[in-house]
Amino acid sequence: MKKMLYGLLMLVMVSLVLGGCGSSSSDPQVSAVATLKPAMTDFPNSGLLVSADSLQASLGASKLIIIDARTTAGVYETSHIPGAISVKWGDYRDGTAKALKPLATLTQQLGAAGITSDSTIVIYDDTIYSWGAAGRIFWMLDYLGCNDIHILNGGWDKWAADSRPTQTTAITLPAATFTAATNLRTDISTKKSHIMDRLGDSDFVLLDTRTDEEYLGWQLYGEARPGHITGAVNIPYAWDYSSDRTVLDYKNLRALFESKGITSDKEVVAYCTSGIRSAHNYFLMRLMGYQRCSNYDGSIKEWAATTPNLPMEYAANYKQVVYAGWVKSLIARGTPPATFPAGNSYKIFECSWGPTSAAYTAGHIPGAIHFDTNNVEARDYLNPTNAFPVSDANEIVWDLVPDSMLQARLAAMGVSNTTTVIVYGKGSDTTRIYWALRYAGVDVRYLNGGMSDWTLNGGAIETTSNTPTAATFTINPQTKFKALTPEIKAYADYYRANGIRQPGIEVVDVRKYQEYIGEITGYNDPVLTRLGRIPGSIWAYEATKPYYMDADNTLRSYTEVRDMWAAKGITSDKTVIFYCGTGWRSTLSFIYADVMGWSNIKNYDSWYVYSTFYDSATGLIRRDAPFNDPAMPIDIGWPL
Numbered sequence: 001m002k003k004m005l006y007g008l009l010m011l012v013m014v015s016l017v018l019g020g021c022g023s024s025s026s027d028p029q030v031s032a033v034a035t036l037k038p039a040m041t042d043f044p045n046s047g048l049l050v051s052a053d054s055l056q057a058s059l060g061a062s063k064l065i066i067i068d069a070r071t072t073a074g075v076y077e078t079s080h081i082p083g084a085i086s087v088k089w090g091d092y093r094d095g096t097a098k099a100l101k102p103l104a105t106l107t108q109q110l111g112a113a114g115i116t117s118d119s120t121i122v123i124y125d126d127t128i129y130s131w132g133a134a135g136r137i138f139w140m141l142d143y144l145g146c147n148d149i150h151i152l153n154g155g156w157d158k159w160a161a162d163s164r165p166t167q168t169t170a171i172t173l174p175a176a177t178f179t180a181a182t183n184l185r186t187d188i189s190t191k192k193s194h195i196m197d198r199l200g201d202s203d204f205v206l207l208d209t210r211t212d213e214e215y216l217g218w219q220l221y222g223e224a225r226p227g228h229i230t231g232a233v234n235i236p237y238a239w240d241y242s243s244d245r246t247v248l249d250y251k252n253l254r255a256l257f258e259s260k261g262i263t264s265d266k267e268v269v270a271y272c273t274s275g276i277r278s279a280h281n282y283f284l285m286r287l288m289g290y291q292r293c294s295n296y297d298g299s300i301k302e303w304a305a306t307t308p309n310l311p312m313e314y315a316a317n318y319k320q321v322v323y324a325g326w327v328k329s330l331i332a333r334g335t336p337p338a339t340f341p342a343g344n345s346y347k348i349f350e351c352s353w354g355p356t357s358a359a360y361t362a363g364h365i366p367g368a369i370h371f372d373t374n375n376v377e378a379r380d381y382l383n384p385t386n387a388f389p390v391s392d393a394n395e396i397v398w399d400l401v402p403d404s405m406l407q408a409r410l411a412a413m414g415v416s417n418t419t420t421v422i423v424y425g426k427g428s429d430t431t432r433i434y435w436a437l438r439y440a441g442v443d444v445r446y447l448n449g450g451m452s453d454w455t456l457n458g459g460a461i462e463t464t465s466n467t468p469t470a471a472t473f474t475i476n477p478q479t480k481f482k483a484l485t486p487e488i489k490a491y492a493d494y495y496r497a498n499g500i501r502q503p504g505i506e507v508v509d510v511r512k513y514q515e516y517i518g519e520i521t522g523y524n525d526p527v528l529t530r531l532g533r534i535p536g537s538i539w540a541y542e543a544t545k546p547y548y549m550d551a552d553n554t555l556r557s558y559t560e561v562r563d564m565w566a567a568k569g570i571t572s573d574k575t576v577i578f579y580c581g582t583g584w585r586s587t588l589s590f591i592y593a594d595v596m597g598w599s600n601i602k603n604y605d606s607w608y609v610y611s612t613f614y615d616s617a618t619g620l621i622r623r624d625a626p627f628n629d630p631a632m633p634i635d636i637g638w639p640l
Contacts, residue, residue, distance in 0.1 A: 369413065435587040
């Protein structure tokens with residue numbers, strides 16, 4: 001009788017609400033039984049992710065419970081899907097124990113909320129803004145033995161964007177009895193002891209679902225120690241979604257997971273800060289048909305606080321790569337963000353070629369100044385003492401300008417010896433300036449993801465053009481970061497004479513494979529005609545996507561680059577010198593070694609100088625025309 005009354009109550013309630021909800025959508029056809037349909041049919045367990053159309057058509061159905069899992073205070077009361085009840089994941093977690101509350105407490109709370117284990121349950125949140133709250137509740141109900149639980153594809157974001165029916169009246173269901181399964185699904189709730197037992201096994205993967213910055217080493221949420229569990233791979237939670245906040249389709253989601261070695265034949269444990277974002281990734285693995293997947297409830301909050309210390313790692317120089325929240329804090333000028341030097345001022349540079357920038361004009365980070373990349377490489381070779389104006393009229397070599405010129409130009413851009421500079425822009429445009437500033441002794445930081453990450457994280461945009469005020473700057477050349485051609489020539493000569501690379505040194509080529517073996521020059525430039533590579537250099541893949549940049553224009557996980565290099569013999573105990581065609585792509589590889597804290601790293605700028613302009617007899621760079629010194633050794637083809 002109770003269930004019949006509940007069904008009638010829901011029918012009456014929804015019909016009343018929809019009559020006055022103000023939605024632009026037509027009223028749904030109420031059905032006696034929910035007819036939920038998969039949002040995408042190609043997933044192996046496609047029924048777990050339901051379409052908004054089918055949920056709207058099922059509003060008011062008997063035994064259907066809709067859970068609004070959004071976590072921000074007041075959003076549920078402002079508007080929600082008709083008939084939905086508000087359930088917050090935090091109410092079911094013991095913060096001290098860093099785990100789900102005891103079984104008796106969970107069942108009592110769920111019953112009090114009107115939820116029964118045999119109900120048809122659809123959960124939604126506001127996707128990336130709730131950090132996986134819907135997945136967390138799905139995981140909890142799955143753990144307790146519920147068999148008819150689903151997540152709404154696109155969540156509240158897509159529902160509201162499509163102008164589907166909404167209501168403001170808070171819903172309270174009659175209390176019920178929630179009965180958990182006799183055998184809880186303990187296999188989907190992993191403990192730290194199990195992770196310790198499995199670390200390093202070839203059929204075991206740890207999936208870190210936090211942001212790049214957390215994985216790198218920034219402590220954002222009170223973690224006791226920085227970084228990630230040793231050996232974990234990183235897929236940031238936001239990557240799970242398409243631009244409209246629906247889940248990635250099966251083909252792309254599977255490709256994403258498999259690109260990180262997360263395949264269905266392995267046991268996969270997901271974690272985050274407190275088991276929320278990771279619970280959503282548990283849901284995705286269930287959706288994709290993974291048989292051995294689980295959520296680590298305690299996650300980093302527990303792992304990092306455990307004594308004696310459990311294994312963790314982080315990038316030693318993580319502070320070099322900053323994130324949108326760090327820059328926001330800096331602009332707000334409240335408490336300076338972590339690692340910002342006390343007493344420093346700051347400058348934000350949008351880095352791209354030319355005196356003007358279409359990207360800058362269209363919108364930039366508030367206070368940012370356009371930084372013409374010509375500042376660090378264009379000069380008037382006919383009048384070497386002329387530091388200004390910045391022009392490429394007489395430049396054909398494109399290597400780093402002399403120290404005195406670099407000093408003058410940075411000072412003109414407002415850089416002083418107590419200025420922290422944040423650079424952003426496109427890929428190697430930005431890293432080229434980053435390297436030049438590192439060489440000059442400036443405290444420079446790289447904004448990971450640039451403008452796209454800034455806007456994704458709600459950063460404000462301005463279109464007003466900002467101009468620098470000149471400052472006083474004394475350059476402090478960090479010569480350890482800059483390789484010179486005689487050093488490279490000596491390396492090549494050693495290789496030619498001995499048939500082996502010079503011990504303790506690796507010269508690393510990050511051009512295209514075809515450039516490395518001498519099939520193409522890689523440049524549409526009549527000046528550059530010589531094909532090949534520096535003898536003895538190791539090809540370490542082109543410094544671009546996908547080897548050094550992720551699809552969202554953020555840096556690839558440093559551990560993946562480190563492992564990729566290690567397979568080539570490129571390790572931190574050696575002097576590592578990066579080069580490409582003109583010294584741009586090589587600065588993208590340089591930043592990884594810098595962030596990892598490698599002590600002996602250099603950038604060489606680059607094949608252009610080595611092959612075309614260097615005069616080995618005089619030790620000078622010939623700037624008037626290509627010199628093509630035949631004494632400069634060059635290799636072609638794949639090394640034997």
